Amino acid sequence: MTIDAITAVLLAMLGGAIRVSTPFLFVSLGETITEKAGRINLGLEGTLVMGAMSAYAASLHSGSPWLGVLAAAGAGAVFGLLHGLLASLRRVNDIALGIALMLLGTGLAFYWGKAYIQPQAPTLSAFHLGAWSDSPALRSALDINPLFIAGLLLAFALHWAFANTRIGLTLRLVGDSEAAARAAGAAVIPTRIAATVLGGALAGVGGAFLSLFYPGSWNEGLSNGQGIMAVALVIFARWQPRRCVLAALMFGAAGAIGPALQSVGISSGYYLFNAAPYALTLLLMALTCSRDTSLKGAPGELSLNR
């Protein structure tokens, strides 16, 4: 491989990392909020797919991709609300409920989405930050999508809000110790429901990215479990929004290896390289979750802690 080819692969991986990481970023930030409040919503895979479908449909009918993003957030919030309310019932396990909602979300999205597989909806356009360069590889790598930037800002905003606002502190308190929250007079259940709604809305936006930017169309194989991987990523990021960015970029880069190699003509093992994010998930989980150490930094009320 020549130097040029290596540069091209690295640039393609950088661009790919930013592109592919965006849905991971939104879903993991959403799940971070939910888990900080003490609940696990495994249904975000379904929310992601539902968001993708709603975004595409809304964009097609209204002609505005941003209305599509809004619709996705709304659909995600509805799923979050469903999870939040049902998980508040006595003897309902949030993890089992999440799996049920994951199946419901994907199922409903496929059912309602049949009509949107063919037509072409208006999609989001990127900021061309690489316009100054005459290298097409660099230009394409620097085509940054607006949702990635929004996600980046959101991650830092969340990091700040968790430490410096009453809402942020209360959310962490509720997720860390229900007894302490009750003693402090915090509204435990409403806070958890609100956190799940917000988490769902963000996962919906992640879905909007899939159907409205990259790959930028609606079909049933759109997500391929990215919602589930993003939940795993939260554990790897130790429930810290800024580490979610790092983790999402890492997963994005791993996901971009296959297409990047293909772009310079290496297509043997394409499917093997496409499995990189899944292998990475396994590897990270094996490395970070050992039997003898409990999950440091995990909110105390998570059911994986009890």
Place this chain on the structure above:
Amino acid sequence: MFESAVVVPGLETPHGEAAEVEVLNLTKRFGDFVALDDVSIHVAAGSFHALLGENGAGKSTLVKCLIGYQPADTGSVSVDRRERNISSPREAAALGIGMVFQHFTLAPNLSVAENLLLAQPRLPALLDWKRERAALEAMLAEMPFRVRLDALAGELAAGEKQKVEIIKQLYLKRRFIILDEPTSVLTPGEADELLGYLQTRTQAGKLTVLMITHKFREVMRFADAVTVLRRGKHVAGAKVSETDPQRLAVAMMGAEDAQPKLATPVESGHAAGAEVWQVSALTVIGDRGVPAVDKATFSVRAGEIVGVAGVSGNGQRELVEALLGQRRILGGAVSIDGKPYRQRRHEMQALGVRSLPEEPLRNACVGEMSVADNMALRSFDKAPLARGPWLRPKALAEQARSMIEHFGVRTPGPGAPIASLSGGNVQRAVLARELSEGTQGPVRVLIVANPVFGLDFRAVAAIHARLRAARDAGCAVLLVSEDLDELMELSDRLLVMHAGQIAYACPRAGADVATLGRYMAGETHA
């Protein structure tokens, strides 16, 4: 027979200073059980009032009714001589009444500063950390003890957590603080420091304290007045200066029960025998991934009880779990009678290793299985309880009946699920299994952890007698306990664990509580 009101004259209550609380004719029933029977107490403003009683005497019920955690059936509460209807802890807080619970209410992944801040009833939407920190530090500067504001609450030792809980109440400017056995997780030195500070606050008329306790030493040293409850009834009330521990103990336990508790510890009549088990350089990993037991070396002889003292969280739990095979051993070795012991079931059977772990229902029983089956857990697969692959239900039932009779286990029958028994009877059932030799071979080694936690006086005496009897029969006993009195009463030798290490060892005869306390607190290094 008593005069409950102990009014300290000259302490009329200006607002914002110590509060006066009076409880009148409180009664609380749970079904047919009368938890509180027409109890009245008067806690004068600026007093340090102790509430004494055995487990189940109604102390917790009384204070829970007082702060509105649960409603009383009848009776009234007055604060500063005005009758108040307190129906939630929040309403109590509004009146300046706060409580420190026995179980900590700190969020483990939040810092101490965040935990303190969150206790405020009105928190601004945006936090001005600079200002809040300055306020916290100013308040801490007035106190005689330090806490690390930036440490995560979960990383604090139990004693530090207790301090933070009390600081939280002071930070909220409470005028009346209820403490529920505040010193159970503290070393004697820490306890004195905390209670001493609260005492100066009460003497200055800034604060009133109502403290649930069962330690006479603390009552005599810090309290002004004391109320004794027994079986839900107010049985005694007095100024501390006018009573003594003997009289309080008699009131607490009833005259006929008080004798054994006050008796001096019984010396074992004979010298200890040969070393039965050796633990050398034992290292065990804790939940957080760092060694919880760090190169612990000790030995236990036949016919002696070796007591392990220490503030909870210094590796005692992990030590016991490792010795019982519940936790992986990272380094070091354990041998019994010179043979390696790797916590396998066949080794336990062959070497005669038995145990009474803490929370026996969780650690030594299968809750849904019957009493008889639980009593056979160590030997159900051997004759005479089994013949080949088949169990012999008659033999099982017979063994259970004999154990139930010999150990006085109160159970509806051998077939009842063991989880339906009371704590003391679960303890007796497990002890029966662990100490019976009939079908299981001789008992050589006994590992015991907090054996009387949460038990009433009668059960405590019975279990202590069993442990002594096992010792006198030549068993090598390791007793881990958080109760120093219990260790002083039973042990022949004492070890102190601190930060996972054996910090100190001495024979009981020469042991001095103050010295032990210093080693428990880690103030001295051996």
